Amino acid sequence: MKLENKEFGFDSFASEMARLKNEKHFDYLVTVVGEDFGAEEGLGCIYILENTNTHERCSVKQLAKKVEEESVIPSVYNLWADADLLEREVYDFYGIKFLGHPDMRRLFLRNDFKGYPLRKDYDMDPAKNMYTTEDDVELDTTTEWNLNKNGELVGTQRPLFTDDNFVVNIGPQHPSTHGVLRLQTVLDGETITKIYPHLGYIHRGIEKLCEQFTYPQTLALTDRMNYLSAMMHRHALVGVIEEGMGIELSDRILYIRTIMDELQRIDNHLLYTACCAQDLGALTAFLYGMRDREHVLNVMEETTGGRLIQNYYRIGGLQADIDPNFVSNVKELCKYLRPMVQEYLDVFGDNVITHQRFRDVGTMNEQDCISYGVTGPAGRASGWKNDVRKNHPYAVYDKVDFEQITLTHGDSMDRYYCHIQEIYQSLNIIEQLIDNIPEGEFYIKQKPIIKVPEGQWYFSVEGASGEFGAYLDSRGDKSAYRLKFRPMGLTLVGAMDKMLRGQKIADLVTTGAALDFVIPDIDR
Numbered sequence: 001m002k003l004e005n006k007e008f009g010f011d012s013f014a015s016e017m018a019r020l021k022n023e024k025h026f027d028y029l030v031t032v033v034g035e036d037f038g039a040e041e042g043l044g045c046i047y048i049l050e051n052t053n054t055h056e057r058c059s060v061k062q063l064a065k066k067v068e069e070e071s072v073i074p075s076v077y078n079l080w081a082d083a084d085l086l087e088r089e090v091y092d093f094y095g096i097k098f099l100g101h102p103d104m105r106r107l108f109l110r111n112d113f114k115g116y117p118l119r120k121d122y123d124m125d126p127a128k129n130m131y132t133t134e135d136d137v138e139l140d141t142t143t144e145w146n147l148n149k150n151g152e153l154v155g156t157q158r159p160l161f162t163d164d165n166f167v168v169n170i171g172p173q174h175p176s177t178h179g180v181l182r183l184q185t186v187l188d189g190e191t192i193t194k195i196y197p198h199l200g201y202i203h204r205g206i207e208k209l210c211e212q213f214t215y216p217q218t219l220a221l222t223d224r225m226n227y228l229s230a231m232m233h234r235h236a237l238v239g240v241i242e243e244g245m246g247i248e249l250s251d252r253i254l255y256i257r258t259i260m261d262e263l264q265r266i267d268n269h270l271l272y273t274a275c276c277a278q279d280l281g282a283l284t285a286f287l288y289g290m291r292d293r294e295h296v297l298n299v300m301e302e303t304t305g306g307r308l309i310q311n312y313y314r315i316g317g318l319q320a321d322i323d324p325n326f327v328s329n330v331k332e333l334c335k336y337l338r339p340m341v342q343e344y345l346d347v348f349g350d351n352v353i354t355h356q357r358f359r360d361v362g363t364m365n366e367q368d369c370i371s372y373g374v375t376g377p378a379g380r381a382s383g384w385k386n387d388v389r390k391n392h393p394y395a396v397y398d399k400v401d402f403e404q405i406t407l408t409h410g411d412s413m414d415r416y417y418c419h420i421q422e423i424y425q426s427l428n429i430i431e432q433l434i435d436n437i438p439e440g441e442f443y444i445k446q447k448p449i450i451k452v453p454e455g456q457w458y459f460s461v462e463g464a465s466g467e468f469g470a471y472l473d474s475r476g477d478k479s480a481y482r483l484k485f486r487p488m489g490l491t492l493v494g495a496m497d498k499m500l501r502g503q504k505i506a507d508l509v510t511t512g513a514a515l516d517f518v519i520p521d522i523d524r
Contacts, residue, residue, distance in 0.1 A: 001392075002243070003456040005046065005061035013062050014074040017047070021079045025051045026058065028370050028386075029080035030460075031486040033471050034090035036120045037063070043071045043094055043119070046471065048458055052370055052384070055391040059458070064096050067153045072145065075101040082373035085197070085494040093118035097145045102158065104143050108200030108523065111137040118208055160196065161186065168505070172201050176279050176509040179519030183496070183508065190504050195497040199490075203523040210483040215241055215315060215450045218483065223309045225485070226521035228271060229463040230310040231257075231264040233521075236485075238313050239394060240459035240470040244452040245315075251396075252440035253317045255433050258395040259330070260300070260312065261461070262426040266337070267296045268464030269419045269426075272516050276416055277348045279513040280357055285348035292340050299329045315450055317443035330434050334427050341423050349416060358413035362499040362511030365410055372498060373491035376466025377418040378515050382410030388462040400432045412514035419516070451478050463488045465516045485524060489517030 008016040020026040026049035033046040044063035050056070064071035075098035077083045087098045088107040095116035097104060106113065112132075115122055143155045161167060166187045171177040180201035186194040206225065210218045222233040235257060242249065274289025297307045302323040304312040312319050323329075348354055364372070369379040375386045387404045389397040405421045407414040452474040460469035469486035492515045500508055 001057060001458055003046070003048075003059040003458060005059045005456070007061050010062070010065045010073075014076075017060065017076050018079060020049060020058070020060070025053055027080075028052050029076070029082055029086070029373060030057070030458075030467070031469060031471070031484070032083065032086040032090060033482070033484045034094040034096060034118065035473065035482050035484075036094065036118065038120070042066070043096055045073060045090060045096070046456070047076070048469075048471070052386075057392075057458075059456075067147065067151070070153055071096045072099050072147070072153065073097075074099045077101050080373075081368070081371040081498070082491045082494055085490055089490075092116075095119070097153070099146050100144065102142070102144050104145055105139060108203045111139055117205065165193075170508060172198070176512055177519070178275065178512070178517070181493070181519050181522075185505065185508065187505060190506075192500045192503055192505060192508065195500060195508075197493045197496070199493070200523055202520055206524045207482075207484055210480050212479060214478050215452065215480070218480070219314070220311060222485075223311055224520060225524055226463065226465075226468075226488070226518045227308050228268040228518060229264060229465070229468065229488070229521070230306075231260045231312065232461045232463045233468055233485075234310075234313045235261060235395075236459055236461045236468050236470040237483075238315050239461065240457050240472045241315050241450070241452060243459055244455060244457050244472060244474055245450070247316055247444060247446075249317060249444060250440035250442075251438045252442055253444075254395045255437045256318060256322060256442070257313065258397060258400070259430055259433050259437075260304075260310075261395070262429050263296055263300055263330075264310065265426050265464050266423055267293055267300070268516075269423050270296065272419050272464075273344050273348070273416070276513045279509055280348075280354065282348050282351070282354075285344060288340075288343055288347060292337060295333055295336060299326070299333050302326065302329065314443060316446045317441065319443075321442040322437075327434055327437070330430060334431055334434075337423070338427060341420060345420065349420060354416075355413060357510050358416060358514065359411060361412045361503065361507045362415075362496075362514060363409070363411040364495060364499050368495075368498060369410070372495035374466070374495050375491070376463065376488060376516070377405070377422060378415050378466065378492060380404070380406045381414035381418045383408050386467070388460050388467050392460060394459075394461060396433070397429075400429050402429050412510050415514040415516075449478050451476060452480075460486065465489060465492065465518070465521075468521075487521045487524060489515075489519070489522040492517045493522060 028050040030048040047060040064073050092106045141157050145155050148154050168185050170183040172180040172182040182198035184196040206221045222237045223230040270289045270293040274286045277285030301307050304310050366383045369382045369384045379386050383406050390404050402425045454476045456473045458471045460467050466488040468488050471484040473482040475481040
């Protein structure tokens with residue numbers, strides 16, 4: 001969507017955002033985009049909101065106010081719970097202090113990192129950015145910033161822990177975190193009372209790199225953010241660029257992209273069911289999932305040439321046309337997979353031990369899922385109909401008949417079942433399209449140097465674990481002025497504190513497994 005930003009002004013920003021939430025029912029904060037708008041406007045944020053009843057979306061632009069050489073914006077943490085980590089990310093990279101936010105610490109970078117690297121005036125001289133091998137500074141306090149009656153910026157120190165807290169680190173080298181994620185967990189006996197996520201262990205500065213790369217050069221970066229949603233991630237990026245440029249794609253391109261996206265979703269969900277089993281110690285079910293995932297990868301590889309990393313979509317179409325055997329092999333795959341899915345339930349999903357470990361664990365209701373931005377199967381397990389393919393159709397999802405799987409209990413068991421049932425829906429989508437791929441161009445030729453007209457756009461897709469979006473601010477050059485990705489996993493991890501308070505430490509492992517986050521997607 002092309003953004004037509006609302007602007008309220010600093011003094012009325014908080015009240016107008018509350019009105020959008022409470023009166024206009026924009027109850028889903030999709031993302032917060034920090035940006036350095038340039039010398040005239042300075043630092044600020046773009047807020048993208050959705051009304052979950054009508055699925056209408058709007059965007060709000062708010063410039064930061066300069067107070068004593070600091071940039072400040074009122075926090076919306078009290079309106080949308082996912083603003084907790086979203087605002088901390090903006091503070092980490094731009095230095096904007098959010099007034100009233102209870103935890104203004106860095107989120108991705110080290111606590112002793114100097115400067116704010118996504119600002120346009122950041123000095124990237126390697127000699128001034130030498131990496132240190134010293135231990136990071138561990139903070140036991142945080143700061144809440146506010147303006148006093150004289151308009152002065154005042155910080156209030158708040159302790160993160162009390163003397164009675166027992167703190168255990170789950171990760172960053174823990175097998176159940178599925179990557180380098182650290183969950184600082186406060187316990188009362190074996191009961192969880194608070195979780196502080198620590199991110200950024202494999203942060204690679206992808207959004208900063210995109211400001212220096214040409215548009216075609218940025219494509220390979222999305223494939224490596226979530227290797228289990230590589231097709232969908234790149235789909236979002238090429239989608240926002242194509243929308244900005246006004247490129248009309250052939251039906252053949254749209255059909256093939258839809259099929260590839262669903263093959264990638266099946267790939268993810270098979271690995272998801274396998275890893276859920278592995279995290280609970282059921283090795284046989286893990287091997288079943290890995291066995292069948294190989295068949296999916298074989299079908300994709302014959303066309304894309306990739307297995308873990310898929311480099312297939314291009315700006316204007318596809319890297320190459322489908323393999324001559326693609327249609328027949330996809331049909332054979334669908335026929336093979338349908339009975340196999342029941343095996344995962346027979347061996348693991350419907351096992352009494354699985355039910356005892358998953359049932360009533362990590363429960364979150366629909367209202368909280370919306371507030372925390374828990375999209376994808378994790379949110380639909382609570383009844384929230386958040387599927388981007390239905391609410392904001394792209395490719396040919398508006399031409400196929402499929403069911404948006406929603407369950408009601410909102411626990412880890414329902415999240416597992418939601419993934420299982422979505423495999424069947426993906427097979428349904430593929431089977432409707434595979435015999436009807438139209439003739440036509442697989443690539444719409446573009447100019448050697450691609451430039452996007454001036455403007456701001458946001459394009460989102462339904463990734464394997466939730467909504468993945470790409471925000472583009474173009475100034476008419478061959479590189480993006482600002483390219484921001486909405487990761488699927490950031491809000492999932494941010495909701496773990498709410499899900500797990502009052503539950504046992506062993507439940508953290510099963511909840512993390514059922515949420516299906518991938519760390520490179522979070523860290524970027």
